[in-house]
Amino acid sequence: MSNPSLLILPGDGIGQEVMAEVKKIIDWFGDKQDLKFDVSEDLVGGAAYDAHGTPLHDDTMAKAQEVDAVLLGAVGGPKYDDLDFSVKPERGLLRLRKEMDLFANLRPAQCFDALADFSSLKKDIVSGLDIMIVRELTSGSYFGEPRGIFTENNERVGINTQRYTESEIERVARSAFELAKRRGNKVCSMEKANVMESGILWRDVVTEVHQADYADVELSHMYADNGAMQLVRAPKQFDVILTDNLFGDLLSDCAAMLTGSLGMLPSASLGSPMENGRPKAMYEPVHGSAPDIMGQNKANPSACILSFAMALRYSFDQGDAATMLEKAVESVLAKGIRTADLMQADGGKAIGTSEMGDAIINELNANV
Numbered sequence: 458m459s460n461p462s463l464l465i466l467p468g469d470g471i472g473q474e475v476m477a478e479v480k481k482i483i484d485w486f487g488d489k490q491d492l493k494f495d496v497s498e499d500l501v502g503g504a505a506y507d508a509h510g511t512p513l514h515d516d517t518m519a520k521a522q523e524v525d526a527v528l529l530g531a532v533g534g535p536k537y538d539d540l541d542f543s544v545k546p547e548r549g550l551l552r553l554r555k556e557m558d559l560f561a562n563l564r565p566a567q568c569f570d571a572l573a574d575f576s577s578l579k580k581d582i583v584s585g586l587d588i589m590i591v592r593e594l595t596s597g598s599y600f601g602e603p604r605g606i607f608t609e610n611n612e613r614v615g616i617n618t619q620r621y622t623e624s625e626i627e628r629v630a631r632s633a634f635e636l637a638k639r640r641g642n643k644v645c646s647m648e649k650a651n652v653m654e655s656g657i658l659w660r661d662v663v664t665e666v667h668q669a670d671y672a673d674v675e676l677s678h679m680y681a682d683n684g685a686m687q688l689v690r691a692p693k694q695f696d697v698i699l700t701d702n703l704f705g706d707l708l709s710d711c712a713a714m715l716t717g718s719l720g721m722l723p724s725a726s727l728g729s730p731m732e733n734g735r736p737k738a739m740y741e742p743v744h745g746s747a748p749d750i751m752g753q754n755k756a757n758p759s760a761c762i763l764s765f766a767m768a769l770r771y772s773f774d775q776g777d778a779a780t781m782l783e784k785a786v787e788s789v790l791a792k793g794i795r796t797a798d799l800m801q802a803d804g805g806k807a808i809g810t811s812e813m814g815d816a817i818i819n820e821l822n823a824n825v
């Protein structure tokens with residue numbers, strides 16, 4: 458039987474740096490655990506634009522559709538600020554999400570004990586935190602029509618449309634309820650049904666799906682602005698948060714600081730099952746290309762490494778290997794081995810991106 462296939466798209470900025478560490482981890486699993494992947498690598502974002510004049514070549518798109526999972530670093534950067542909107546690096550990422558139909562974006566925010574002091578919130582508010590944001594990823598204001606910049610009455614008008622169909626809401630709601638059943642059995646759905654019709658529909662459909670098939674799961678609804686406040690007031694009240702594309706983007710960056718650093722947050726973007734029963738999937742850190750620290754060996758590779766752990770769990774049925782990797786990251790952090798984003802002002806010496814990757818490999822070696 459052939460090995461499972463993995464397409465690696467490092468992208469831009471620190472995307473390339475953190476992915477270099479993931480590649481070491483992939484090699485380690487192949488060498489030491491006989492867990493081998495057919496790995497191919499390609500360009501996305503600005504790197505693809507530089508090579509091909511497009512942020513995602515059609516051949517790369519086709520490859521992404523064929524593999525068992527895609528692992529993406531990050532895209533974007535100031536170098537591409539002046540490009541036409543249609544070829545901006547971010548369009549490459551959005552095309553992957555849309556054409557692979559990756560509608561459920563799982564963004565877990567877990568606060569490792571060792572990092573409870575690093576959150577911008579008080580330790581007791583975040584210690585032990587384990588929440589999962591399920592962000593709808595292929596619709597809403599990111600993709601709704603009409604959109605564009607037009608001229609009306611001699612002035613420019615910028616338009617984006619928040620649009621959701623019942624079936625789009627239903628399928629992502631099912632993902633959230635299914636996840637909740639395997640966790641704390643609670644879903645809090647966030648929208649703005651007080652001001653948006655799409656929010657009213659969202660609330661109705663989530664309630665219908667709940668009543669029909671998931672009445673055993675505890676469901677609550679919250680306006681997303683209150684949700685943002687509650688997330689920093691008392692985040693441990695949540696288990697699974699279900700929300701739309703734009704609110705989910707904001708709430709997940711916000712949740713990042715509950716864990717200590719944006720450099721800690723992984724994600725899985727999942728679609729419908731393929732012929733082999735596994736979901737179509739792309740794994741990517743929540744953070745971006747971090748132009749302010751790129752090229753300096755400063756980035757925290759944990760988010761990207763933990764994204765690979767999610768791939769092991771959700772695409773390759775390797776839950777034990779995923780846990781092994783997550784524990785290795787946690788142990789390294791607990792030993793005080795940390796990148797600069799996790800250093801307190803008063804001290805400790807930060808290590809670099811590649812040293813962090815090496816430390817995680819050492820930890821894996823120590824535990825086999």
Ligand code: NAD
Nearest residue numbers: 531532533534719720743744745746747749750756757798
């Ligand atoms: P960003 O996430 O790149 O950076 C925000 C801040 O967090 C910066 O100070 C950065 O140094 C820090 N940071 C991020 N990741 C880190 C890590 N792994 N280790 C240590 N520090 C880290 O967000 P931004 O600056 O708003 O965006 C920069 C570019 O990245 C933009 O072009 C944006 O569109 C793009 N972006 C891409 C993705 C993605 O590819 N999924 C996600 C977000 C932003």
Ligand code: IPM
Nearest residue numbers: 532533547550551706743745
């Ligand atoms: C993210 C990013 C992306 C988004 C951008 C880069 C398209 O911020 O993955 O959170 O807005 O979804």
Ligand code: MN
Nearest residue numbers: 706707710743
């Ligand atoms: Mn974002």
